[in-house]
Amino acid sequence: MKSSTGIFKKYQKPIVQTISILGIILMILMAFFIANSGFFANPARVQEWIAGFGSVAPLLFLAITFIQVVIPVLPGNVxxxxxxxxxxxxxxxxxxxxxxxxGSLANFLLARRFGRGFAGYFVKSATYDKYIGWVNKGKRFERFFVISMVFPGFPxxxxCLVAGLTKLSLKKFIxxxxLCKPVTLFFYTLVPLYGMHYLYDLIW
Structure with missing residues (x-):
């Protein structure tokens, strides 16, 4: 009898492809909603409408964010x-x-469980080849990991998938x-947001 791990390895590529397609559709629908919601004209009204859904709205967004990290279909800052x-x-x-x-924790654990083949489904081969070499660099990878969490421009x-293939412990990963991601994430969110507001005011 095949183990659940063996079955997943057999079907992991079509599973990843299916989830990716669903994720893209979901993100397109979200972008369409934002574009037609009148948010920039009256953000308080849109936020009030979202609040009317109660705890369902933030939980749904949390799920979307999680999926976006595990199955990346758009840049994270979107x-x-x-x-x-x-x-x-x-x-x-x-x-x-x-x-x-x-999502990042799931990436780390999934790569540690299913190996390089699993990690390779999520990026272009050029990106895979560029970063997979860090797997065997020990302490150097730890420093690189910290840098990649702080500065923009890194996938x-x-x-995080690569980290799961290294000897980096789960405790150190967390x-x-x-320590690195929350502050920089806050900064990289505000800059594009205020930039979008500026462009909207400039155009309209």
């Missing part, structure tokens, strides 16, 4: 900006941090992530 737009800076930032942390989601 979903983080949407979170702050819909739930304000306080709750939006909290949901972003929790969702991204849980954070994939690097500590490094929670």
């Amino acid at each position: 979903s983080t900006v949407v979170g702050v737009m819909l739930f304000d800076i306080g709750l939006g930032s909290f949901l972003n941090i929790v969702g991204i942390f849980l 954070d989601d994939f690097i 500590i490094y992530f929670l």
Whole structure:
């Protein structure tokens, strides 16, 4: 009788592809909603409408953020900006941090469980080849991991997958992530958000 791990390995590629397609559709629908909601004209009204759904709205967004990290279909700063737009800076930032942390933790654990083949499904081969070499660099990878969590321009989601293939302990992964990511995530969310507001005011 085949184990659940063996069955997952056999079907993991179509599973990943299916979830990716669903994620893309979901993100398109979210972008369409934002574009037609009149948020920039009256953000308080849109936030009030979202609040009418009670706890369902933040839980749904948390789930979307988690999926976006595990199955990346858009740059991460897109979903983080949407979170702050819909739930304000306080709750939006909290949901972003929790969702991204849980997704990154899932990436780490999934890569550690299923290996390089699993990690390779989520990025282009050029990106895979560029970063997979860090797997055997020990302490150097730890320093690189911290840098990638602090500065923009790195494929954070994939690097968390790579981290799961290294000897980096789960405890260190959690500590490094929670020390580095929240503050920078907050900063990288506010800059695009205020930039979008500026462009809207400039155009309209």
